[in-house]
Amino acid sequence: MSLFQNLLVIAFLVIVSAFFSFAEIGLASARRIRLQQMIEAGDARAGRVLALQEQPGIFFTVVQVALNAIAILGGIVGEQALSPFLASGLHSLFGPAPWIDTAGLLLSFLLVTSLFIIFADLMPKRLAMTWPEQVAVLVVKPIGFCLAVLKPVVLMYDGIATGLFGLLGIQINREDRITFDDVSAMVDAGTASGALHKQEQHLIENVFELDTRTVTFAMTPRDSVVFLRLQDDDQQLKAKISDHPHSKFLVCDDHIDSVVGFVESKDILKRTLNQQAISLNRELVVKNILAIPDTLTLSELLERFKVTNQDLALILNEYALVVGIVTLNDVMKTLMGDLVSPFTEEQIVRRDEHSWLVDGVTPVEDLKRALDLDALPHEEQYQTVAGFLMFQLKKIPKRTDSVEFAGYKFEVVDIDNYRIDQVLVTRLSGQSD
Template identity: 45%
Template sequence: MSDVLGITLLILLGALFAMSEISIAASRKIKLRVMADEGNEKAKAVIRLQEQPGSFFAMIQISLNAIAILGGIIGEQTLTPYTSVLVALVYSGPMAEQISFVLSFLAITSLFILFADLLPKRIAMIMPEAVAAKVVTLMNGITYALTPFVLFFNSTTNLVLRIFNVPTVREEVVTTEDIVAMMDAGAEHGSLQQQEYQLIGNVLELEGRTLSSAMTTRDAIVYFDIKDDSATISSKILEQPHNHFLVCDGHLDRLVGSVESKQMLRQLLMGESTHLTESMIQKELFYLPETLTLSEALNEFKSTMQPFAIVVNEYAMVVGLVTLKDLMSSFMGDLVTIHGEEQIVQRDSNSWLVDGTTPIVDVMKLLEVNEFPNDSQYETLAGFLIFALKRIPKRTDFVIHDGFKFEAIDVDGIKVEQLLVTRLTDSEDAIQDEGKISS
């Protein structure tokens, strides 16, 4: 009976050490930090153990190997008499003793594999942080008790690792790919709602998108000339009611300042004609280079009190205008805007009318296309068409990519105003035409 109790105790100890090993190794540092921030001291202990795991793993291996050896010795002695009786019922030849030994060995090995290894490790993998927090204090105590053995084996292991130039501690680095993987898992599980998933994805894209994908392009900027008369100013305000207007001297590259439309409204309320005066023009303007990412642009807006910025290229030419609202909309808004002119209009299940200035990242999301060729060379769908054709497109020019046909249907001079994007429903035709350019 004492041998049976000994086997049971060894199995329980083996299960404890197996659970401890897997749970502490598999615990996610992000979740442990959340638990630690909530005041869980044991979570902090687990983090410290993960940062310096050498002594812990040395203790685990010493303990598991000792248990395995003792289990083999005690188990064979305990079970062989019982297996001998069972074998004798069906066989009493010269091999009876060997058969009894093999059966007892298989039985004890199966018990240890099932109850001291597989089951506890499965439990630890299911809820690693919870298990690790429960066992960390006991494991630290056992490590301390086995200090001489732990120091010897841990030092030897570290020496071997240094000889082969292998790091002795784990470096915990959370990459963008790790975050995306967690987002995908959360969305699949249902713990992360679709709207939250899309919002976080848009935020992560801020570092990969430049100002060109969010700004109002140069040709769409409405501005006042310093020499504009009252009728011209009033007409521009009525046609394009913005809060702020740039003021130029002849053309956009000769900026004078900016003016608020409410100052024009004040003139009208006072019964005066709308006109520009020196006092109402704000001379200080906020400039941003077009090479900035949306994330960098947001940081620049944080340090100023300006409502908009003029985007310039390396030659100091104005290429666009961006507002803080534009930047916020780049990750708060949907692919298809609710107010104003829509950039993407779905015609049917397999075709869309897309504005040429639509950011290529939005098109990739809409069509679920993983990549466009050399997408670092352009920001918009029109830019992709120009890049693929190697010239300014004409009407009906098209490019086929990844099973979609991108056709220019509205070209104003050298500007591609609108494209028709069509999904090629015949898979064979799509494969055959892949990468083709037509004009």
């Protein structure tokens, strides 16, 4: 063949090799979720892509057989077509020399290899990585045809590879389990690209954390619970309701660990407007309250609220003592943050570049996110910043007590009746942001 004809053959081989490289990356990188969405939209080709992905060894074998055969053929054609031409050019430039033929062979090898690397490998693969699902549905029919033509060869090589993996005890079945880390990484990438707002990122992360956070994260602790006593007279009841305008109140027999139920403020208001007595022992209807253990997760609590058609729950510990109360609104605040309560004081306030003021009841997950920490020591033993300090200090902290961890100093700056109210977190010198 003439030089021109050989060049046409090489160009054809480069194009065919580029197609198989294109197909390999597209079929391997296509995401199952996106393909399922395309199937629901009526694209039958996406179903064929999913079927191929169930047996990745099949299409990888087709691709590799084709690529290797084309690469060998391209080398043969390139050597026959280009080596004499390049050697002749070198002869005209440098005259007769023993190294001319070898140099021509090397130059033809470099030229053909460069053509295959750039146009048959790098460029098609980068394009396929940019639009993997679109590429996959585009090439699935041609790859299916190649599979049918090369089926005996494909089954032989795929069987040999599968058998070797079995002998080595290597698991090759593809798993498409999506974990929280996978979703979190995608959400972080979406936020970085501007597709998601920061508030939307926090909302998505909080949804997943409902399964790990217990009800104590969202509760009103027992010391802050305003309750009505059966022993209270009308004036005492009216004073409590006036000072603390909640929609529901616990009703207790003298003390908080003896809960009778709850009453709704609207019932008390109705009787007050009608100038009727509001004694808890006689006139008012005290309703049964939902009691839950303090180990219940927020996700499980939402299910309890749904089943019982209630929105208030009493939290008890293993000794049947009241830990606090939690409402549906508390869970929504935990889930949606400032979207529900834009005027709620933040639990973590950044004072300057190297320090933060943190509320003692701040969940450790929020602290790790704010300080970019991967983990805290033995964090399964506590749930809040106050718990972290008590665990580290091995005592009830007092003001100015501090611990150091991961380049940060955690100092107690405010105590309220043995409860850690405020913690100052300072980045130690030499630590970068």
